[in-house]
Amino acid sequence: MSGFTEELAGALALIFSGDAALWAVVGLSLQVSLSAVLIAAAIGMPLGASLAVFRFPGRGAVQVLVDTLMGLPPVVIGLMVYVILSRSGPLGVLNLLYTPTAMIIAQVILVTPIIAALTRQAVAASHEEYGEQLASFGLSPRAALATLIWEARPAIITALLAGFGRAVAEVGAVMIVGGNIAHVTRVMTTTIALETSKGNLALALALGVILLVLALGVTLAVRLLQGGPQDTRAIS
Template identity: 55%
Template sequence: MNEIWQGLIEAGRLIATLDADLIEISLRSLQVTVTAVLIASAIGIPFGAWLAVKRFRHRRAAIALLNALMGLPPVAVGLFVYMLLSRSGPFGVFGLLFTPAAMIVAQVFILTPLVASLAHQSMRELWADYHDLLISLGATRRQRIAAIVRDGRRALLTAALAGFGRGIGEVGAIMIVGGNIDHATRVLTTAIALETGKGNFALALGLGFVLIGLAISVNWLVHTLSRTEGGARW
């Protein structure tokens, strides 16, 4: 209990003094995760909606596979991306390994199945409601997808926020491809792992409380702003 209080005090000190290292790694954490969430949403949301509308032979197998990919082990993803981006890998020529870009790529691999699966579940329910109407109006597949995505945008926002929640707390994959380099690829989660390994539990707890506060603040801000969309469904 004493260590928890010390962690709270340390977190308060870091925030009150606007610690330069804390601001730097917090902004980098947001940059990496928000970018990855935007890319994963741009891929996963249309795919999830398409999967809800489209009927094909192995559709159930595709949905089962998508749901299974939600549980991808982050360290395995990190190793896979590391192999792709290493000098001997197919994309090694770009020199992305141990950069924020590599961390974003790893997170996109992790978050896209999660966002797509949650989007599919939401869109499947909407498609059941709108199926007869859209078919009777002669809407094309693209128009059907656009209609249910527009009406279900709040549910899709929740899917994106779920991706953000998982991404902001990710450590395994980004540790492998980012290397936890000070002033380059260090983020809140890797900094917590480093300080814990050094035995600096008060600072590690302080960073942990900052991470939790950051995640809660972003979710609260997004949900607050989304209330202006009065016509959308949850």
């Protein structure tokens, strides 16, 4: 027990002393995951909104694809991206393997279906509520789309936060395509895995604490956007 206390004290010391190596890892993690969420949002939000509002040939197939990708294990995504970016792969000439860009690509593939599916759900509800009114204003479905997305903004921000939570906590895919190279592609999750195996629990725990705080922040933000905790008082 005292060993754990010591490790935890060491972890907190690392966090609060502003340890450069630790915060560099945190910085790269945030850079990779925020970039991935931004790109995934640019693809997933219009895709999800279109699936909610428009009827077009192949819509069912796209929905199945989105749902399938959402359930795909991250390591499989990592493997797919690895094969595509490896020297003999179709995009090998770009020399992206073992770079933060490769990690962003993997996380985009991981997060886009989540954002698309949650946006579809949010915009479908928005369409149900406002669709007829917007059509009554003389707006075409295409013109109404921006308003429908705007009206669904609390749920869509929740989708973005869920996507960020998924991206920043991911380990398998970024390990495969990033290679966990120190100062280059080493992010929080891969560092935790490595440092734990090396027995350097203080650094692993420090990153674990930061990830937990991030997860807590995302959860609180989602709850705040959804209207705060439910009132559980009994009806008297």
